[in-house]
Amino acid sequence: MSGSRVVIVGAGHAGGTAAALLRQYGYEGAITLIGDEPIPPYQRPPLSKAWLKGEADADSLALKPIEFYAEAGIDFRPSVTVTALDRGAKTVALSDGASLVYDHLILATGARAIALPIEGKDLAGILFLRTAADAEALKAQVGPGKTLVVVGGGYIGLEVAASGRALGAAVTVVEREARLLARVACEQLSDFFQARHEAEGVGFVLGATVTGFEGADGRVSGVRLDDGRLLACDAVVVGVGAAPNDELAKSAGLECARGVVVDLDARSVTDPAVFAIGDVACRPMPIYDRMFRMESVPNALEQAKQAASAITGRPRPAGECPWQWSDQYDVKLQIAGYAFEVDQIITRGDPASGRFALFHLQGDRVQAVEAINSPPEFMMGKTLILNRTPVDKAKLANPSISMKEVAA
Secondary structure (H helix, E strand, O other), X not given: OOOOEEEEEOOOHHHHHHHHHHHHXXXXXXXXXXXXXXXXXXXXHHHHOOOOOXXXXXXXXXXXXXXXXXXXXXXEEOOOOEEEEEOOOOEEEEOOOOEEEOOEEEEOOOEXXXXXXXXXXXXXXXXXXXXXXXXXXXXXXXXXXXXEEEEOOOHHHHHHHHHHHHOOOEEEEEEOOOOOOOOOOOHHHHHHHHHHHHXXXXXXXXXXXXXXXXXEOOEEEEEEEOOOOEEEOOEEXXXXXXXXXXXXXXHOOOOEOOOEEEOOOOEEOOOOOEEEOHHHEEEEEOOOOEEEOOOOHHHHHHHHHHHHHHHHOOOOOOOOOOEXXXXXXXXXXXXXXXXXXXXXXEEEEEHHHOEEEEEEEEOOEEEEEEEEOOHHHHHHHHHHHHHOOEOOHHHHHXXXXXXXXXXX
């Protein structure tokens, strides 16, 4: 193994973690970590929160100090992209003219924000939030006296709205659907977050489509809606979803289905020398008996463990329950599982108290839980989902009965 080489394409949370785990698991061969950003791997969730509010920077969010990579014998190459993948020769061509041979290739290329293909989309001041550079650009343009329009009422959009208000900006969220979080949460949770944001002064325009951006002197000054209204603004954040960066994989003939199709070792089903992890992977979800592409830090970490274990010959890690979170104001939302094929939602606790959980059930089994400021419900919910444990619905709905007793 000492004479072999792993090349990791993408230096985000997934790629950076995979590089560190390979060394932790005893891999002695060469490791090259290729990243298109100028800084080492860092945590991305705080970009929409702590970074915007000036509470974090590249150093504080770094997964490892920059010195770690040299000390661990990891060849970190920032500001470089892979331009071509030759699976026959097991080589990758880099944007700086170099070429690398690999024994194992890990694709951790992540996902990119979806742009709106409408008039004015290239005006200055129309921003996205995927990278530290994006967050820094946005931070420079929001503050007291500024008006921010957020296009997209998903979690990223709402987190940006919360941070914008904390910075003193006027914020309006435009959502195409009739309610917030329509694609990712139930109606009760949508109503809760809308009320919480409105209490903080955020405005909402629901059921409206953005048809164009208007500007002056090359900079955005307004957002045009399908009903003719024009929302004046100083900056816009577009948060309408993300698409996997799987073009390199497709060009090399790897099977993709809105992401690189992999097995439970995060190994490509097309080529055993290639792995895909994080936002770019379409992976099995045994709990739900389906394939799915997940965008979350826990998923990136789990798949990094899978790939590093397979490459170093360690046993496959135990399966995990997928989870994610969102912080907005004093609200911590923790989500476990996915609400696939749900036939009932049980509310545990009182939403008016700001502390409750929504359990999504299929029969007597929990498929997902959305927990607002309720860590016990989240933690035990994860266990119930992973173990497919039947629950007593009456006990689950009664907050006076502990979650340990519910799960017993």
